[in-house]
Amino acid sequence: MGLIADGFDSIRSIKFRDLLTQIITLGMIFSSALIIWKGLMLFSGSESPVVVVLSESMEPGFQRGDILFLHMNKDPIRAGEIVVYNVDGREIPIVHRVIEVREQHGTKEVDILTKGDNNEMDDRMLYVPGQFWLQRQHIMGKAIGFLPYVGYVTIVMTERPIFKYILIGVLALLVLTSKE
């Protein structure tokens, strides 16, 4: 009887320690990812240092699924630059090219007009009705670099959630089976 109780105890304690290690490792992985993300935010000066191109309006330069690296600072915004901007009321930011810049005397306030390379018309239809220009506060960042195709994973996972669950399942399996 005592032997069995002993056996049970040791099994339970080992499992508990292992489990705790797993949880802490996972926690550390998440924190590292968070640190890297926040670091990127700081370094790029933008709320969202990386965005995925979602539409075909910037083809052939940028395809759906490309990742864009953003940077935002006090430098003036100039025509030809590719910017990511938010329109009030729209959830998803838009990635288009600046085609007109109007800087005002003194205040250095700036009015910007954008257009997708692949679109016929400028973006005025996308702005809030009555809004003809974008201002600096609408601009999340300028695109300074890109990685092709890599972002397609996130598009697939948003549009077909089943892949998200599969991915999480596989990751969970890998973590659980890593320490034998």
Next chain:
Amino acid sequence: MIDHRLCFTMTYSNLHCRLGTLVNLTSILFILLFVTVSFPDAIIRSPSVDVHAEVSKLNRFRKRLNGNDEVSLNLNISVDLSSVFNWKTKQLFVFVTAEYKTLQNSFNQVILWDRTIHDRDSAKFEIYAKNKYLLIDQGCHLLGKEIQLVVNWYVMHKTGWMSRHNKSMSYFELPQVYI
């Protein structure tokens, strides 16, 4: 990242070790490749380019119904950016801007014409073209205004780096009356 010491004590399975090491190595190689390929261009040589843009004809100059000035121009654009094109270049985005100053705005910049170039052969051309986009002022300050035409180009590399260049080309003075 796997702990290689554990590989030797056989705490990890063999396959796990090999897979992990392979992934580590590949990632490091990719990062090294990315870095070495992205940067040296500007430092090693500055390519010689030949670009030119000027107004060949003023088509229309009028005031729109909403009060803004509108200008339509014919442009003569000649570009030789073939030396900028190398094996790493994905595409060039070439555009001509009109830049001017008004009482209201210290700086106005409008793209009149643009083109994406995908290969070296198309990086050399000369065209007479009507502006792709009209020059529309934010207001009506264009009478007698001198505008500067600038040829700009963005280089997009396959590895993802983008750089911007420009060259001021010519000046054009708009007449004192609408035509």
